[in-house]
Amino acid sequence: MLKTTRLIMLCAFVVLAMSFVLVAQEKNSTPDNCAVSDVAGQNKCAVNNVTNSPRIEPFWGTGEISQRISATAAVPYSSNMTYSNFTSDGGRYRSGGTDYWFDLPLHLPAGANLMHYYIAICDSDAANDVMSWLFVCPDSSGSCTTLGQIDSNGAPGCTGIFSPTLNITVNNFNNYYFIRFRVEGTTTANEIRSVEMHYQLQMSPAPGTATFLDVPTSHIFFQYVQALVASGITSGCDANNYCPNNAVTRGQMAKFLSVALGLHWPY
Secondary structure: OOOOOOOHHHHHHHHHHHHHHHHHOOOOOOOOOOOOOOOEEEEEEHHHOOOOOOOOOOOOOOOOOEEEHHHHEEOOOOOOOEEEOOOOOOEEEEEEEEOEEEEEOOOOOOOOOEEEEEEEEEEEOOOOOOOEEEEEEEEEOOOOEEEEEEEEOOOOEEEEEEEEOOOEOOOOOOOEEEEEEEEOOOOOEEEEEEEEEEEEEOOOOOOOOOOOOOOOOOOOOOOHHHHHHHHHOOOOOOOOOOOOOOEEEEEHHHHHHHHHOOOOOOO
């Protein structure tokens, strides 16, 4: 039975490993300093359950991934608003109060390319609109940054609206992401239904220096070997070499795949 070289084996499971390479250390503490610029007219420290929310597990591959989030995950900015759920379609709308804002926390995989986002809304009220902003905010002090905006503009009815192309690399290290809605009307004529985040996982960029003598920066598989090293999947065949053309044993394959997939079982 033919043995697989380390390079061929590398190509076979590098897609599985890339998601773990992208995961950065994340700090999920509540902001210590709330003296920052307002976000769409509101202070970012009132964003509910965003900073401490868990991150989703990445999927595999580099094709476009669509993550849909129900409007029932959107929380009012303050107690100065009453709201209801529209049971027939799972939407959420503002029913009264002086506040307009809903916050929707996002859980995006670190390192992914955020391509665009999409809102599904109902707006049959020409005098009032449904508006949204996509923000990234630091966990501690500092200002939130607007990454995108979508408005219903008039009375388009029940529809979906895409943001312009974003192409933003998600950075979860000391940052968090959320969408803020402004719902101007107080009836089901202004309703949030869902949000979709569209992104692609992507390989970490190649570093400037090589870890192994036999896989220099000019090597065709340099970026992929370095990704495995950075994620702890491989440590090479000795202290200075990766041995890219060596055969892979079943034992080595078990180590590669177990570490890449983070396999953990209660034996």
